[in-house]
Amino acid sequence: MEPKTDAGKRPRFSKRLLRTFGRTNGRYCLIGEGDRILVGLSGGKDSLTLVHLLRNMQRHAPFSFEFLACTVSYGMPGEDYSALHAHCEAYDIPHVVYETDIYAISQDTIREGSSFCSYFSRMRRGALYSYAEAHGFDKIALGHHFDDAVESFFMNMFYNGVLRSMPPIYKADRGFHVIRPLIEARESQLRAFAEENGFATIGDEACPAMRVEAKAPYARAATKEWLRQMEGENPELFTRIRAAFSHIHDDTFLDPSRWKRDDAGKECTKG
Numbered sequence: 001m002e003p004k005t006d007a008g009k010r011p012r013f014s015k016r017l018l019r020t021f022g023r024t025n026g027r028y029c030l031i032g033e034g035d036r037i038l039v040g041l042s043g044g045k046d047s048l049t050l051v052h053l054l055r056n057m058q059r060h061a062p063f064s065f066e067f068l069a070c071t072v073s074y075g076m077p078g079e080d081y082s083a084l085h086a087h088c089e090a091y092d093i094p095h096v097v098y099e100t101d102i103y104a105i106s107q108d109t110i111r112e113g114s115s116f117c118s119y120f121s122r123m124r125r126g127a128l129y130s131y132a133e134a135h136g137f138d139k140i141a142l143g144h145h146f147d148d149a150v151e152s153f154f155m156n157m158f159y160n161g162v163l164r165s166m167p168p169i170y171k172a173d174r175g176f177h178v179i180r181p182l183i184e185a186r187e188s189q190l191r192a193f194a195e196e197n198g199f200a201t202i203g204d205e206a207c208p209a210m211r212v213e214a215k216a217p218y219a220r221a222a223t224k225e226w227l228r229q230m231e232g233e234n235p236e237l238f239t240r241i242r243a244a245f246s247h248i249h250d251d252t253f254l255d256p257s258r259w260k261r262d263d264a265g266k267e268c269t270k271g
Helices: 015-028 045-060 082-090 102-109 116-134 146-160 187-196 218-233 237-245
Strands: 036-040 066-073 095-099 139-141 169-171 177-179
Touching (some): 015 187, 036 045, 036 116, 045 066, 045 187, 066 082, 066 116, 082 095, 095 116, 102 116, 116 139, 146 218, 218 237
Parallel strands (some): 036 066, 066 095, 139 177
Antiparallel strands (some): 169 177
Protein backbone atom coordinates (compact mmCIF):
# COMPACT_ATOMS: atom_id res chain seq x y z
CA MET A 1 0.00 0.00 0.00
CA GLU A 2 2.84 2.42 0.78
CA PRO A 3 3.99 4.36 -2.32
CA LYS A 4 7.62 4.81 -3.33
CA THR A 5 9.10 7.81 -1.56
CA ASP A 6 10.44 9.44 -4.73
CA ALA A 7 7.36 9.00 -6.92
CA GLY A 8 4.63 11.40 -7.93
CA LYS A 9 4.22 15.14 -8.29
CA ARG A 10 4.63 17.30 -5.18
CA PRO A 11 2.48 20.24 -4.12
CA ARG A 12 3.64 23.47 -2.50
CA PHE A 13 3.06 23.86 1.25
CA SER A 14 3.27 27.00 3.34
CA LYS A 15 5.68 26.78 6.26
CA ARG A 16 2.86 27.75 8.60
CA LEU A 17 0.66 24.86 7.49
CA LEU A 18 3.49 22.34 7.80
CA ARG A 19 4.35 23.70 11.24
CA THR A 20 0.74 23.51 12.43
CA PHE A 21 0.36 19.96 11.12
CA GLY A 22 3.59 18.76 12.69
CA ARG A 23 2.86 20.44 16.03
CA THR A 24 -0.61 18.88 16.20
CA ASN A 25 0.71 15.40 15.52
CA GLY A 26 3.45 15.79 18.12
CA ARG A 27 1.18 17.26 20.77
CA TYR A 28 -1.53 14.58 20.55
CA CYS A 29 0.55 11.61 19.29
CA LEU A 30 -1.82 11.03 16.37
CA ILE A 31 0.45 9.13 13.95
CA GLY A 32 3.30 6.83 14.82
CA GLU A 33 5.44 3.90 13.78
CA GLY A 34 3.55 1.11 12.03
CA ASP A 35 0.16 2.83 11.87
CA ARG A 36 -2.28 1.80 9.15
CA ILE A 37 -4.55 4.79 8.54
CA LEU A 38 -7.74 5.04 6.48
CA VAL A 39 -8.36 8.64 5.41
CA GLY A 40 -11.82 9.87 4.51
CA LEU A 41 -11.36 11.71 1.20
CA SER A 42 -14.43 13.55 -0.08
CA GLY A 43 -12.40 15.62 -2.52
CA GLY A 44 -13.12 18.88 -0.72
CA LYS A 45 -10.34 21.26 0.28
CA ASP A 46 -10.06 19.87 3.83
CA SER A 47 -9.64 16.18 3.10
CA LEU A 48 -7.58 16.91 -0.02
CA THR A 49 -5.14 18.97 2.05
CA LEU A 50 -5.01 16.19 4.62
CA VAL A 51 -3.96 13.44 2.20
CA HIS A 52 -1.25 15.67 0.72
CA LEU A 53 0.10 16.48 4.18
CA LEU A 54 0.13 12.78 5.08
CA ARG A 55 1.97 11.96 1.85
CA ASN A 56 4.51 14.67 2.66
CA MET A 57 4.89 13.34 6.21
CA GLN A 58 5.39 9.84 4.83
CA ARG A 59 8.34 11.12 2.80
CA HIS A 60 10.04 13.00 5.63
CA ALA A 61 9.03 11.53 9.00
CA PRO A 62 11.60 9.46 10.93
CA PHE A 63 9.07 6.65 11.24
CA SER A 64 7.11 4.47 8.83
CA PHE A 65 3.32 4.33 8.43
CA GLU A 66 0.77 3.48 5.76
CA PHE A 67 -2.36 5.30 4.68
CA LEU A 68 -5.12 4.84 2.15
CA ALA A 69 -7.43 7.61 0.94
CA CYS A 70 -11.00 6.30 0.83
CA THR A 71 -13.84 8.05 -1.00
CA VAL A 72 -17.29 6.83 -0.04
CA SER A 73 -19.60 6.61 -3.06
CA TYR A 74 -23.24 7.07 -2.05
CA GLY A 75 -24.61 5.17 -5.04
CA MET A 76 -26.19 8.27 -6.59
CA PRO A 77 -26.86 8.57 -10.32
CA GLY A 78 -24.10 10.49 -12.03
CA GLU A 79 -21.47 10.13 -9.30
CA ASP A 80 -18.02 10.32 -10.87
CA TYR A 81 -14.78 10.27 -8.90
CA SER A 82 -12.49 9.58 -11.86
CA ALA A 83 -10.90 13.05 -11.72
CA LEU A 84 -10.23 12.68 -8.00
CA HIS A 85 -8.71 9.25 -8.55
CA ALA A 86 -6.51 10.62 -11.35
CA HIS A 87 -5.36 13.41 -9.03
CA CYS A 88 -4.35 10.89 -6.39
CA GLU A 89 -2.49 8.80 -8.95
CA ALA A 90 -0.58 11.86 -10.19
CA TYR A 91 0.57 12.68 -6.66
CA ASP A 92 1.26 9.06 -5.70
CA ILE A 93 -1.53 8.96 -3.11
CA PRO A 94 -3.10 5.50 -2.68
CA HIS A 95 -6.84 5.82 -3.24
CA VAL A 96 -9.94 3.66 -3.35
CA VAL A 97 -13.60 4.44 -4.06
CA TYR A 98 -15.83 2.49 -1.69
CA GLU A 99 -19.17 1.77 -3.36
CA THR A 100 -22.24 1.86 -1.06
CA ASP A 101 -26.01 2.09 -1.39
CA ILE A 102 -26.37 4.88 1.16
CA TYR A 103 -28.47 7.03 -1.19
CA ALA A 104 -31.02 4.27 -1.83
CA ILE A 105 -31.21 3.37 1.87
CA SER A 106 -31.83 7.01 2.78
CA GLN A 107 -35.15 7.05 0.93
CA ASP A 108 -36.62 4.65 3.50
CA THR A 109 -34.69 5.31 6.71
CA ILE A 110 -34.35 9.06 7.21
CA ARG A 111 -36.89 10.59 9.58
CA GLU A 112 -39.22 13.29 8.30
CA GLY A 113 -37.93 16.77 9.15
CA SER A 114 -34.41 15.53 9.87
CA SER A 115 -31.29 17.19 8.52
CA PHE A 116 -30.08 15.22 5.51
CA CYS A 117 -26.57 16.63 6.04
CA SER A 118 -26.35 15.07 9.50
CA TYR A 119 -27.86 11.83 8.24
CA PHE A 120 -25.43 11.40 5.35
CA SER A 121 -22.51 12.41 7.57
CA ARG A 122 -23.37 9.59 9.99
CA MET A 123 -23.83 7.09 7.18
CA ARG A 124 -20.55 8.09 5.55
CA ARG A 125 -18.75 7.72 8.88
CA GLY A 126 -20.31 4.29 9.34
CA ALA A 127 -19.13 3.23 5.89
CA LEU A 128 -15.56 4.32 6.71
CA TYR A 129 -15.72 2.37 9.96
CA SER A 130 -16.87 -0.74 8.12
CA TYR A 131 -14.14 -0.46 5.48
CA ALA A 132 -11.47 0.11 8.15
CA GLU A 133 -12.67 -2.86 10.16
CA ALA A 134 -12.79 -5.16 7.12
CA HIS A 135 -9.30 -4.21 5.91
CA GLY A 136 -7.35 -4.10 9.14
CA PHE A 137 -6.80 -0.37 9.65
CA ASP A 138 -6.08 0.78 13.19
CA LYS A 139 -6.84 4.48 12.68
CA ILE A 140 -9.28 6.61 10.68
CA ALA A 141 -8.22 10.17 9.80
CA LEU A 142 -10.82 12.88 9.21
CA GLY A 143 -10.31 16.37 7.77
CA HIS A 144 -11.99 18.48 10.47
CA HIS A 145 -10.21 21.77 11.18
CA PHE A 146 -10.26 24.28 14.04
CA ASP A 147 -13.15 26.28 12.58
CA ASP A 148 -15.21 23.05 12.59
CA ALA A 149 -14.35 22.47 16.25
CA VAL A 150 -15.34 26.01 17.25
CA GLU A 151 -18.58 25.90 15.25
CA SER A 152 -19.48 22.54 16.79
CA PHE A 153 -18.82 23.87 20.30
CA PHE A 154 -21.23 26.78 19.89
CA MET A 155 -23.80 24.69 18.01
CA ASN A 156 -23.81 22.16 20.84
CA MET A 157 -24.19 24.92 23.40
CA PHE A 158 -26.85 26.96 21.58
CA TYR A 159 -28.92 24.13 20.08
CA ASN A 160 -28.27 21.06 22.27
CA GLY A 161 -27.51 22.52 25.68
CA VAL A 162 -24.17 20.75 26.13
CA LEU A 163 -20.53 21.86 26.22
CA ARG A 164 -18.81 19.63 23.67
CA SER A 165 -16.44 20.05 20.76
CA MET A 166 -14.25 17.78 18.59
CA PRO A 167 -11.34 15.88 20.19
CA PRO A 168 -8.12 15.45 18.20
CA ILE A 169 -8.22 11.70 18.91
CA TYR A 170 -10.68 9.24 20.40
CA LYS A 171 -11.24 5.49 20.45
CA ALA A 172 -14.30 4.28 18.54
CA ASP A 173 -16.51 1.51 19.84
CA ARG A 174 -15.13 -0.83 17.17
CA GLY A 175 -11.64 -0.60 18.66
CA PHE A 176 -9.69 1.70 16.32
CA HIS A 177 -8.81 5.33 16.90
CA VAL A 178 -10.29 8.28 15.01
CA ILE A 179 -7.82 11.13 14.53
CA ARG A 180 -8.14 14.72 13.31
CA PRO A 181 -4.66 15.83 12.21
CA LEU A 182 -5.96 19.24 10.97
CA ILE A 183 -7.80 20.13 14.18
CA GLU A 184 -5.47 23.07 14.94
CA ALA A 185 -5.43 24.43 11.37
CA ARG A 186 -7.72 27.25 10.29
CA GLU A 187 -10.09 26.68 7.38
CA SER A 188 -8.45 29.60 5.57
CA GLN A 189 -5.11 27.74 5.56
CA LEU A 190 -6.67 24.74 3.84
CA ARG A 191 -8.49 26.89 1.31
CA ALA A 192 -5.23 28.72 0.54
CA PHE A 193 -3.37 25.44 0.03
CA ALA A 194 -5.91 24.21 -2.55
CA GLU A 195 -6.05 27.56 -4.34
CA GLU A 196 -2.28 28.12 -4.45
CA ASN A 197 -1.75 24.69 -5.98
CA GLY A 198 -4.64 25.11 -8.42
CA PHE A 199 -6.44 22.02 -7.17
CA ALA A 200 -9.97 21.38 -8.36
CA THR A 201 -12.07 20.47 -5.32
CA ILE A 202 -15.42 18.76 -4.91
CA GLY A 203 -17.94 20.99 -3.17
CA ASP A 204 -21.31 20.56 -1.48
CA GLU A 205 -22.98 19.61 -4.75
CA ALA A 206 -21.52 16.11 -4.34
CA CYS A 207 -23.44 15.55 -1.10
CA PRO A 208 -26.75 13.68 -1.54
CA ALA A 209 -28.42 16.20 0.75
CA MET A 210 -28.08 18.77 -2.02
CA ARG A 211 -30.14 16.57 -4.37
CA VAL A 212 -33.14 15.92 -2.19
CA GLU A 213 -35.81 18.05 -0.64
CA ALA A 214 -34.39 18.37 2.85
CA LYS A 215 -34.10 20.55 5.88
CA ALA A 216 -31.27 23.04 5.31
CA PRO A 217 -28.29 22.88 7.72
CA TYR A 218 -29.41 26.15 9.31
CA ALA A 219 -27.61 25.74 12.62
CA ARG A 220 -24.13 25.38 11.15
CA ALA A 221 -24.63 28.12 8.56
CA ALA A 222 -25.95 30.52 11.22
CA THR A 223 -23.12 29.69 13.62
CA LYS A 224 -20.47 30.08 10.91
CA GLU A 225 -21.85 33.50 9.94
CA TRP A 226 -22.07 34.62 13.58
CA LEU A 227 -18.43 33.65 14.16
CA ARG A 228 -17.39 35.38 10.94
CA GLN A 229 -18.97 38.61 12.12
CA MET A 230 -17.47 38.25 15.60
CA GLU A 231 -14.00 37.66 14.18
CA GLY A 232 -14.42 40.72 11.98
CA GLU A 233 -14.94 42.79 15.13
CA ASN A 234 -12.24 40.97 17.09
CA PRO A 235 -9.43 39.53 14.94
CA GLU A 236 -8.03 37.69 17.97
CA LEU A 237 -11.27 35.77 18.54
CA PHE A 238 -10.08 32.34 17.43
CA THR A 239 -6.77 32.78 19.23
CA ARG A 240 -8.70 33.42 22.45
CA ILE A 241 -11.00 30.45 21.82
CA ARG A 242 -7.98 28.21 21.16
CA ALA A 243 -6.54 29.26 24.53
CA ALA A 244 -9.91 28.70 26.23
CA PHE A 245 -10.12 25.16 24.83
CA SER A 246 -6.90 24.38 26.72
CA HIS A 247 -7.87 26.12 29.98
CA ILE A 248 -11.17 24.60 31.13
CA HIS A 249 -12.35 25.34 34.66
CA ASP A 250 -15.08 22.73 34.78
CA ASP A 251 -15.65 23.21 38.53
CA THR A 252 -17.21 26.62 37.84
CA PHE A 253 -20.34 25.29 36.11
CA LEU A 254 -23.70 24.21 37.51
CA ASP A 255 -22.66 20.59 37.93
CA PRO A 256 -22.15 19.57 41.59
CA SER A 257 -20.27 16.41 40.56
CA ARG A 258 -17.44 18.62 39.28
CA TRP A 259 -17.15 20.89 42.30
CA LYS A 260 -14.31 20.69 44.76
CA ARG A 261 -15.88 19.61 48.04
CA ASP A 262 -13.82 22.00 50.16
CA ASP A 263 -15.10 24.91 48.05
CA ALA A 264 -18.68 23.75 47.70
CA GLY A 265 -19.28 23.24 51.41
CA LYS A 266 -21.59 20.60 52.79
CA GLU A 267 -23.74 18.65 50.39
CA CYS A 268 -27.32 19.77 50.40
CA THR A 269 -30.05 17.46 51.67
CA LYS A 270 -33.14 17.09 49.56
CA GLY A 271 -36.30 16.69 51.56
